[in-house]
Amino acid sequence: MKLKKLVLTGAAGRLGSYLREPLSKMCDELVSTDIADDIGNLYDGERYVKADLAKFDEIEPLVEGADMVVHFGAIVDEVPFEEMLGPNFIGSYNIWEAGHRHGVRRVVYASSIHAVGMYPKTEFIGTDVPHRPDTFYGLAKCFTEDLGRMYWEKRQMESVHLRILSAAQVTNPRALGSWLSYDDLVRLVRVAIDTPVVGFTIAYGVSANDRAPVDNALASFLGYRPQDNAEQFAEQILAEAPQADPTDIGTMCHGGPFASIPLGQSAVGSMGIVDDRKKT
Ligand SMILES: NC(=O)c1ccc[n+]([C@@H]2O[C@H](COP(=O)([O-])OP(=O)(O)OC[C@H]3O[C@@H](n4cnc5c(N)ncnc54)[C@H](O)[C@@H]3O)[C@@H](O)[C@H]2O)c1
Ligand SMILES: O=C(O)[C@H]1O[C@@H](O)[C@H](O)[C@@H](O)[C@@H]1O
Numbered sequence: 001m002k003l004k005k006l007v008l009t010g011a012a013g014r015l016g017s018y019l020r021e022p023l024s025k026m027c028d029e030l031v032s033t034d035i036a037d038d039i040g041n042l043y044d045g046e047r048y049v050k051a052d053l054a055k056f057d058e059i060e061p062l063v064e065g066a067d068m069v070v071h072f073g074a075i076v077d078e079v080p081f082e083e084m085l086g087p088n089f090i091g092s093y094n095i096w097e098a099g100h101r102h103g104v105r106r107v108v109y110a111s112s113i114h115a116v117g118m119y120p121k122t123e124f125i126g127t128d129v130p131h132r133p134d135t136f137y138g139l140a141k142c143f144t145e146d147l148g149r150m151y152w153e154k155r156q157m158e159s160v161h162l163r164i165l166s167a168a169q170v171t172n173p174r175a176l177g178s179w180l181s182y183d184d185l186v187r188l189v190r191v192a193i194d195t196p197v198v199g200f201t202i203a204y205g206v207s208a209n210d211r212a213p214v215d216n217a218l219a220s221f222l223g224y225r226p227q228d229n230a231e232q233f234a235e236q237i238l239a240e241a242p243q244a245d246p247t248d249i250g251t252m253c254h255g256g257p258f259a260s261i262p263l264g265q266s267a268v269g270s271m272g273i274v275d276d277r278k279k280t
Contacts, residue, residue: 003027003067003193009053009095010072012036015110015167017277018182019189020046023070026193031062034073040280053091060098068193071095072110077268078135078261088140096151096159106158108192111145111202113165113178113214114138117255121177125254126215127163127202134255136263145202152200160192160222164205165214168273170233173241174256177211181228182278184208191222198222213254 006023010016011032016039024030024043032039033051042048051058053073063069074088092109099107117134119125131142141163148159165178167185180188184207192198203219206212208226216224244251250260261267 005029005031005066006193007031007033007062007066007069008072009033009069009091010074010110011048012039013072013076014275014277015164015182015185016072017280018185019070019072020280021278022186022190026190027067031066033059033062043280052086053094054086056094056098059091059094060101063095063098063104064102066099066102066104068106068108069095069099069104070108070189070193074110074140075137077266078137078258078264079266080264081136084136084140088137089143092140092144092147096147096157100151100155100157104157106160106193106198107148108189109144109148109159109161110205111141111161111163112138113163113204114255114258115141115145115163117253117259119254120252121213121254122252124213124215127204127218134253134259135261135267137267138255138258149200158198159200160195160198161200161202162188162192162205163202163214165212167205168271169276170230170237171272171274173237173244174251176230176234176237177206177209177213178256179207179209179228179230179233180205181207181226184226184228187226188224191224195222 006027012034024046030046033049116132118132133139145161151157166175167180204214207228209230250257253259257267
């Protein structure tokens with residue numbers, strides 16, 4: 001199905017960099033947006049507009065005439081609530097409200113495992129477990145999932161909330177379960193757009209890892225079939241890993257370092273994430 005217009009927020013970001021090209025091929029016009037000054041060379045059919053998610057006046061005109069919004073823009077680490085409020089809470093409201101005013105059919109949202117990060121890993125969690133955020137960052141993901149449910153139930157605007165686990169190079173034992181390869185990310189976003197009816201849906205964003213700690217059974221109607229498996233990295237990662245501390249909350253919970261970090265303090269700093277965004 002080729003759409004008329006798609007909007008991608010967070011287009012300058014790491015995941016955005018892998019989504020721009022495939023999204024540009026799924027529509028006549030892709031409007032990519034971010035707070036960054038530019039995003040490099042543009043793909044055929046792509047236009048870039050700098051805008052701040054926290055400002056309704058900047059976001060609202062971008063959404064006019066769009067079939068769907070792929071909403072990936074956000075602060076992606078734990079920060080004090082006051083800093084999170086604009087981009088991650090108000091930003092989500094701005095996307096849904098602007099979308100509603102312009103008759104946007106669906107939002108595909110980058111939610112996160114951190115909406116449920118305080119569950120112990122001994123629980124194989126489904127998409128229907130109650131929220132259990134590990135940080136203000138996770139709380140903003142919970143807020144946005146509830147916002148999406150409310151706009152579906154009250155205003156019939158659809159959304160798919162992709163609770164991504166770890167879309168980054170595999171550098172630690174946790175990622176052997178939580179890895180989402182960039183190719184599988186694209187597969188997931190593609191089915192979230194292509195599935196004819198989604199209502200309000202939550203799906204975990206994870207590859208076909210032998211050790212995947214979450215259950216996507218309730219989202220199986222999306223037909224997401226991940227192809228990659230982090231087990232290919234297991235031997236090396238486990239040989240190099242320090243002995244796990246069973247009393248550490250971060251080791252025990254789905255949220256990893258986000259689960260053990262004090263509220264408002266950076267968790268990403270300790271995770272060794274490589275900036276391998278795709279260059280254009
Ligand atoms: N990478 C992961 O493992 C992972 C896991 C779960 C969820 N997510 C979610 O996926 C999305 C993309 O993450 P990423 O890893 O590519 O991070 P990223 O930081 O590379 O990308 C996020 C982008 O959002 C933009 N942004 C921040 N504040 C903004 C504002 N006020 N207005 C407009 N744009 C703003 C940033 O400039 C950045 O380009 C985020 O919503 C994140 O929460 C990522
Ligand atoms: O838990 C994870 O691995 C990831 O969770 C995402 O929500 C964060 O944005 C990302 O920075 C983390 O690496």
